[in-house]
Amino acid sequence: MNTHDYLEIGGRKLISRLFTGSGKYSIDSIIPQIVEASGCEVVTVALRRVDFDRAGSNILSHIPGSVQLLPNTSGARNADEAVRIARIARAAGCGNWIKIEVISDNKYLLPDGYETAKTTEILADEGFVVLPYISPDLMVAKSLVDAGASAVMPLGAPIGTNKGLKTKELIKILINEISLPVIVDAGIGAPSHACEAMEMGAAACLLNTAIASSDDPVAMARAFKLAIQAGRAAFCAGTGAQREYAAASSPLTGFLFPNE
Amino acid sequence: MNNIPGRFRTILDSAACFPFDDFFAAITPQKVRHIIHKDNLTKSDFLALLSPVAEPFLEEMAQKAHQVTVQQFGKVVFLYTPLYLGNFCNNQCVYCGFNTVNPVPRNKLSVEEIEKEAIAIAESGHRHILILTGEDRVQTSVEYIRQSIEILKKYFSSISIEIYPLSREEYSQLIESGVDNLTIYQETYNRKLYAALHPHGPKKDFYYRLDTPQRALDAAMRTVNIGALLGLDDFRKECFFGGLHARFLQDTYPASEIGYSLPRMQSHAGSFPVPHPVADAHLVQMITALRLFMPRLGISISTREPARLRDKLIPLGVTRMSSGSKTSVGGYAAEHHAGSKQFEISDSRSVKEIEETLFSMGYQPVYKDWERI
Numbered sequence: 001m002n003t004h005d006y007l008e009i010g011g012r013k014l015i016s017r018l019f020t021g022s023g024k025y026s027i028d029s030i031i032p033q034i035v036e037a038s039g040c041e042v043v044t045v046a047l048r049r050v051d052f053d054r055a056g057s058n059i060l061s062h063i064p065g066s067v068q069l070l071p072n073t074s075g076a077r078n079a080d081e082a083v084r085i086a087r088i089a090r091a092a093g094c095g096n097w098i099k100i101e102v103i104s105d106n107k108y109l110l111p112d113g114y115e116t117a118k119t120t121e122i123l124a125d126e127g128f129v130v131l132p133y134i135s136p137d138l139m140v141a142k143s144l145v146d147a148g149a150s151a152v153m154p155l156g157a158p159i160g161t162n163k164g165l166k167t168k169e170l171i172k173i174l175i176n177e178i179s180l181p182v183i184v185d186a187g188i189g190a191p192s193h194a195c196e197a198m199e200m201g202a203a204a205c206l207l208n209t210a211i212a213s214s215d216d217p218v219a220m221a222r223a224f225k226l227a228i229q230a231g232r233a234a235f236c237a238g239t240g241a242q243r244e245y246a247a248a249s250s251p252l253t254g255f256l257f258p259n260e
Numbered sequence: 261m262n263n264i265p266g267r268f269r270t271i272l273d274s275a276a277c278f279p280f281d282d283f284f285a286a287i288t289p290q291k292v293r294h295i296i297h298k299d300n301l302t303k304s305d306f307l308a309l310l311s312p313v314a315e316p317f318l319e320e321m322a323q324k325a326h327q328v329t330v331q332q333f334g335k336v337v338f339l340y341t342p343l344y345l346g347n348f349c350n351n352q353c354v355y356c357g358f359n360t361v362n363p364v365p366r367n368k369l370s371v372e373e374i375e376k377e378a379i380a381i382a383e384s385g386h387r388h389i390l391i392l393t394g395e396d397r398v399q400t401s402v403e404y405i406r407q408s409i410e411i412l413k414k415y416f417s418s419i420s421i422e423i424y425p426l427s428r429e430e431y432s433q434l435i436e437s438g439v440d441n442l443t444i445y446q447e448t449y450n451r452k453l454y455a456a457l458h459p460h461g462p463k464k465d466f467y468y469r470l471d472t473p474q475r476a477l478d479a480a481m482r483t484v485n486i487g488a489l490l491g492l493d494d495f496r497k498e499c500f501f502g503g504l505h506a507r508f509l510q511d512t513y514p515a516s517e518i519g520y521s522l523p524r525m526q527s528h529a530g531s532f533p534v535p536h537p538v539a540d541a542h543l544v545q546m547i548t549a550l551r552l553f554m555p556r557l558g559i560s561i562s563t564r565e566p567a568r569l570r571d572k573l574i575p576l577g578v579t580r581m582s583s584g585s586k587t588s589v590g591g592y593a594a595e596h597h598a599g600s601k602q603f604e605i606s607d608s609r610s611v612k613e614i615e616e617t618l619f620s621m622g623y624q625p626v627y628k629d630w631e632r633i
């Protein structure tokens with residue numbers, strides 16, 4: 001892997017562009033193996049699931065210390081709740097990274113862009129490294145840039161659907177227009193989807209259901225690692241898709257401008 | 261909320277004279293197959309899956325329901341444990357062992373006893389507790405329940421109540437104290453039958469009970485769990501109306517989580533012959549139909565079911581179960597009470613045993629799924 005190609009978030013340089021979730025495994029003790037097989041350096045964990053009274057055996061105890069913890073605000077229905085969850089996470093020693101999930105729709109689990117932007121503004125001001133989960137909406141993403149987010153995490157398809165990059169065209173727009181890393185979160189069901197996202201220029205992908213619901217999560221984690229590396233390498237090499245609007249190698253209209 | 265949401269009673273009343281028999285007669289096996297593989301099910305799709313014609317397709321329904329559940333919730337089962345605070349009751353539900361005319365010893369836990377119970381339960385790993393009482397606003401007053409919550413919240417991160425229906429203001433108070441989940445069963449959606457089964461006491465009022473989940477949700481309750489008591493009426497109708505109720509609540513209160521329970525009647529302290537016994541296959545049909553109809557619905561199965569069956573039901577769509585249940589008042593630490601039970605539990609395995617079984621089935625038992633904020 002090209003060690004010069006890293007993703008920088010919150011002052012941390014990440015070689016791996018694969019983030020993993022932690023809430024859907026049949027047993028938490030599999031997490032270290034997933035981390036190893038996937039090479040991931042960031043693991044997200046729902047604060048609501050962490051039992052701080054069982055410090056030695058809660059979910060955090062299974063996450064290797066080398067990994068960047070990304071607590072999330074799962075369960076928050078509005079900005080106020082998300083802010084409180086983030087503060088509890090930091091006070092409990094989970095670090096200052098926070099993935100904002102504000103969901104006021106339990107039917108499709110679609111994020112609430114307005115409340116997410118409010119949360120981001122408050123928490124970025126308080127010194128958090130804020131990674132908000134959003135629908136791929138350009139205006140919401142722009143407001144998050146202004147609010148001080150460190151990345152944006154648009155969904156590829158609704159959480160848990162494994163449907164792939166259903167929002168591909170909208171994510172492309174974010175990649176083109178937003179100066180922050182665009183991390184595709186939710187909906188990715190197969191390594192080919194992750195590869196496609198990376199080829200498009202996504203900065204990273206967050207995987208949860210697709211790995212956890214596979215029959216062999218460790219093998220699937222490895223498959224995702226390879227897919228993401230392949231997609232990233234293709235992006236860096238400049239794929240056809242990447243050059244969709246760029247100059248072709250033999251221009252068709254060059255004759256019009258003989259002096260250029 | 262800017263506009264006052266409608267009430268479910270409008271939907272229920274208009275569906276009351278629905279020609280179920282004609283509808284079922286028109287369902288074909290092809291239609292059922294098609295529905296199983298659809299993404300978004302309509303209300304009539306849901307009813308078709310509850311029809312007799314769908315019965316030969318239980319395996320297909322189960323496969324799809326399993327897949328949807330794992331994708332939505334992961335390979336986890338949320339565990340909680342019930343705590344009976346008191347069995348005083350002014351109602352006369354003819355099917356219940358705690359019914360006011362049943363000569364059972366009545367008692368309630370004192371504040372000290374509640375704390376003892378809490379310590380005993382929390383030691384087993386539980387962080388989610390469900391407190392239950394009968395309906396007696398004097399013996400187990402809202403203030404008594406509020407005091408209990410004050411104690412319990414030192415030990416538990418999620419507190420559910422399964423008590424008598426409250427007003428919206430009372431729900432607000434209890435939410436303020438630390439409650440995040442309401443469980444309230446309509447028992448039956450058949451209004452006539454309801455009247456016959458609840459002859460006396462405050463529970464007589466069908467519509468007041470029907471509106472209860474909404475009063476709690478209007479007060480911003482985080483999770484509401486509903487259901488019908490299975491065995492009282494035709495399960496197809498009960499599950500259909502219950503599913504419509506759940507869907508209505510989810511659509512009307514999208515920020516809250518809606519859950520559904522399937523308590524199936526067994527024996528009790530008196531002698532009430534179950535009028536419409538529900539077969540295991542029909543329980544499976546309900547669980548899988550509910551899962552396909554509402555992919556995000558929390559589904560719980562109680563300790564009334566025997567261990568062997570409970571284990572088989574989990575992969576079909578169940579997301580929550582109780583463990584370490586005692587149905588007598590103060591069954592954990594306060595052995596001396598030896599109170600009578602509301603119903604017999606069939607799955608009497610310890611928390612540890614249930615945990616081991618879940619792991620062996622490839623499921624993680626999750627004890628904590630909320631942080632009081």
Ligand code: SF4
Pocket residue numbers: 349350351352353356357358359360393394395463
């Ligand atoms: S079901 Fe509840 S309300 Fe009815 S008699 Fe039993 S304890 Fe009382």
